[in-house]
Amino acid sequence: MAFKGTEKYIASRELQLAVNAAITLEKPLLIKGEPGTGKTMLAEELAKSLDANLIQWHIKSTTKAQQGLYEYDAVSRLRDSQLGDEKVHDIGNYIVKGKLWQAFEAEKRTILLIDEIDKADIEFPNDLLLELDKMEFFVYETQQLVKAKQRPIVIITSNNEKELPDAFLRRCFFHYIQFPDADEMRQIVDVHFPDIKKVLLNQALQSFFDLREVPGLRKKPSTSELLDWLKLLVAEDIPAEALQNKDGKQSIPPLYGALLKNEQDIHLFEKLVFMARR
Structure with a gap:
């Protein structure tokens, strides 16, 4: 199903082409534009248009790429071991799934929004290159390979606060939302x-x-x-x-x-x- 905008979201012809091209190429769609031009809303309305679940990862200055994959809660495991809790013997009980993992394990194709990627550290995009390209990652604590069951449609937004690495840009389909006339x-x-x-x-x-x-x-x-x-x-x-x-x-x-x-x-x-x- 091609995206043509929705009743609540007016998408220009160029934006429609960009969304559909990214879906066809199976590449992340990198959206730039002035704040308030509907970049985040695009992902929300695309999910409604395609009847897909939306998983939103809002990036902050302190966000690390690893958090999008998973986090190992060593503190909780230590506390449980001190209390003699039996679940400490299964390290999987202390693996917290990130947004990418949630999108990868979904049975139905999802929309994954990585919102305002330019807020994070300059190395943040590079740290996700392999995962977004191969749609898989390895969990070292459990020796588990997580692969996407259904390749998610990835929407990445940027307010252009900082330049993104060339290696990251090469893996994306890019569109700049012009301010409406x-x-x-x-x-x-x-x-x-x-x-x-x-x-x-x-x-x-x-x-x-x-x-x-x-x-x-x-x-x-x-x-x-x-x-x-x-x-x-x-x-x-x-x-x-x-x-x-x-x-x-x-x-x-x-x-x-x-x-x-x-x-x-x-x-x-x-x-x-x-x-x-x-």
Whole structure:
């Protein structure tokens, strides 16, 4: 079954091709793009589209590749041995399965999401090369070879915070999610707010894209932040007139705290608006 997006996820033609190509090639799909462009949601909606289980591995700065395979709980085994527990004689009782192991042992094909891989140490991707390529790994404590029963569809996301190793990139199918243009954004908004007033939406999109064009912003507002802002505008019944620029000059939109997420960007925007009014 080819992925074509879902009712809740508008996938561009290029993204659809990338997903289906990665599935055909049986390679991990590496997705990059601005935060808030739907990288994580892609895996969630792909799982729904293919009626597959989703296993999510959210990466932190302290995450090690070994944790995705398994961990040996030596502390619990030592404690149980001191208490005279019989289960200490089977070391398998102290092997904690990681996300890759869970995906490999699944009887039904799964979607494995490795989310924000660029948060981890630079060696993290290299430490998973063999496992993602061969779809197997060895458990030394139990002398067990774990092989994937059904090759999972692997989605890997990155916010581009650091470069990934070339050897890792060669094993992936890559796609960069371009930020939606105005027409694509309307389709996305229509999924979440089908009854929003067109006049309000038009003015909100104009203000949103104008804000993204402000030079010097540390963090441009994303799709998810636009949706939050629209939800507030609808909830507070803000009229479209409140978003319009006065006398053709830039103005500060209401509830802009949903769009700008740090004080530097807020001060910069307020300063530019003040200068534009002079």
